[in-house]
Amino acid sequence: AYAAACAMWRTRYRLPPGPWAWPIIGNLPQLKGKEGFYHYVLEFRKTYGDIFRLKMGVHEVVFVFGHQHVQEVLCKNGALTSNRPNWMYIPNKIFKGKGIVWNNRDACKALRSVLKLAQEDSYVVASLQRYLATEFDVFQSHVKDKSSAYDLEYLIGQTSFNFLSAFLLGKRYSYDDPTMIEIRNKLAEFGASTASANPENYLPFLANFTQAKFQTAAANQEIVFNRFREIIQEKRNTPEDPPTDFLRIYLSNYEKEGLKNGTCEADLLQAVMDMFLAGKDNLLLSTKWILMALVNYPEVQSKCRSEIHQVIGQGQRVQSQDRSRTPYTVATIKEIQRLYSPVTFTVFHYPEQDIQVGGYDVPKDTLMMIECKAPCRDKQFWKDPEVFNPDRFLGIDGEGQLPEGCFIPYGEGPRYCIGKYVADMFMYFLVTNIIQNFKITTKHPEQPLSFENAFSFFGLQPLHFPEIKLEALE
Numbered sequence: 001a002y003a004a005a006c007a008m009w010r011t012r013y014r015l016p017p018g019p020w021a022w023p024i025i026g027n028l029p030q031l032k033g034k035e036g037f038y039h040y041v042l043e044f045r046k047t048y049g050d051i052f053r054l055k056m057g058v059h060e061v062v063f064v065f066g067h068q069h070v071q072e073v074l075c076k077n078g079a080l081t082s083n084r085p086n087w088m089y090i091p092n093k094i095f096k097g098k099g100i101v102w103n104n105r106d107a108c109k110a111l112r113s114v115l116k117l118a119q120e121d122s123y124v125v126a127s128l129q130r131y132l133a134t135e136f137d138v139f140q141s142h143v144k145d146k147s148s149a150y151d152l153e154y155l156i157g158q159t160s161f162n163f164l165s166a167f168l169l170g171k172r173y174s175y176d177d178p179t180m181i182e183i184r185n186k187l188a189e190f191g192a193s194t195a196s197a198n199p200e201n202y203l204p205f206l207a208n209f210t211q212a213k214f215q216t217a218a219a220n221q222e223i224v225f226n227r228f229r230e231i232i233q234e235k236r237n238t239p240e241d242p243p244t245d246f247l248r249i250y251l252s253n254y255e256k257e258g259l260k261n262g263t264c265e266a267d268l269l270q271a272v273m274d275m276f277l278a279g280k281d282n283l284l285l286s287t288k289w290i291l292m293a294l295v296n297y298p299e300v301q302s303k304c305r306s307e308i309h310q311v312i313g314q315g316q317r318v319q320s321q322d323r324s325r326t327p328y329t330v331a332t333i334k335e336i337q338r339l340y341s342p343v344t345f346t347v348f349h350y351p352e353q354d355i356q357v358g359g360y361d362v363p364k365d366t367l368m369m370i371e372c373k374a375p376c377r378d379k380q381f382w383k384d385p386e387v388f389n390p391d392r393f394l395g396i397d398g399e400g401q402l403p404e405g406c407f408i409p410y411g412e413g414p415r416y417c418i419g420k421y422v423a424d425m426f427m428y429f430l431v432t433n434i435i436q437n438f439k440i441t442t443k444h445p446e447q448p449l450s451f452e453n454a455f456s457f458f459g460l461q462p463l464h465f466p467e468i469k470l471e472a473l474e
């Protein structure tokens, strides 16, 4: 009966091409190996083109590459494809459709709009500037102890966690604070056991054997939620006017409305957790790629430094409102994102009704993975796309000035990255302040770096992240 149903499905639609798939496991074995999932998907693209279909366990998944097709899915059909498959095993059992990432209810739209307003709010932004200034002082004091090259991952991780914490919770923690260590560890464990790539999402019967993993995930989620509940209670006890972080903005202006549109406590707690989960690795990985590119292109690094010294000077912190005065530095960060963004695919989308993409049918409820990197290297929009050339972004600060959909490190359409504004703010602030105060090199500056990447649960990371040397400038 199953085979007959599949055959009927196949003849009714003009489906995208794809390889033969094993019963039950489908093409999963062909996607697993030391090169990483993304690499194997790119191999299928070579054979089947920009739109193809793989069977990942029990799910048919359509992969979509290329500017025009990505636009068709995320923009033209954006209203029909903005939902998440929260019926997959882990989203259903652990996230329960709450928060942002796996939420398809009005509560998601409401939370997204409060998060956007919070990122644009001048009091929140001013408060974030103060947190960032403190954070950079701490960063600098740690760096000053080191005279040689070393692994900066730990420091960038702490700095980005504290930045997210300042935005969401209105708090920064010292690096050895037990609450910070607990939240970070629990988030990391939770993130690893509930990431979309976990096999139970594709072969749900496996969950019968891995229940302990999900019990631990649920326990970790509850520990983190309890920490957030304590912080929310503190905020209720000490109201602040005007509010200067996301939680305060939500509590003081939107909680009552939230209750009307169905946003419950679990949505709020899960939304904060989602922001930490989606944000912390992307900030860390993006900063690593930026530092590597600045090491590899010392002349670009010097040019950014000259601009910063000329416009802002050496003694004063660079602030996010300095962006418009430092166009070359902004262009450099964008060019690095264009070539080395850590995000390969959007989160899963699915169409609520049958749609067409690139002349193929994508039936209702089919999982879709939409690739974000190919449009950023499309020859139609980018001259010599493989060449690192920050100048191409000069005069284009607002992405609105670029042809739609050719620069999509943050995705596009109704579910684009809701952390985009704070992500841009963080990278600009950290990177410019490092460039202003330090010469960025490695132990062997004469050796060009390898930009090979490795795909993990959390995105593309440098395969060989070097030890970085930050030489303090006079």
Ligand code: HEM
Pocket: 100, 101, 102, 112, 164, 274, 275, 276, 278, 279, 280, 282, 283, 286, 341, 342, 343, 345, 346, 347, 348, 372, 409, 410, 411, 412, 414, 415, 416, 417, 418, 419, 420, 422, 423
């Ligand atoms: C440079 C860093 C970042 C990059 C490249 C990035 C990229 C992306 C992409 C491509 C998506 C998928 C959009 C889709 O499914 O269509 C996404 C979703 C998301 N991102 Fe980011 N992101 C970054 C940083 C952040 C930060 C710092 C936060 C939190 C403060 C964040 C929070 C989110 C959330 C919550 C979603 C899910 C949105 C939804 O389901 O409606 N991201 N991001």
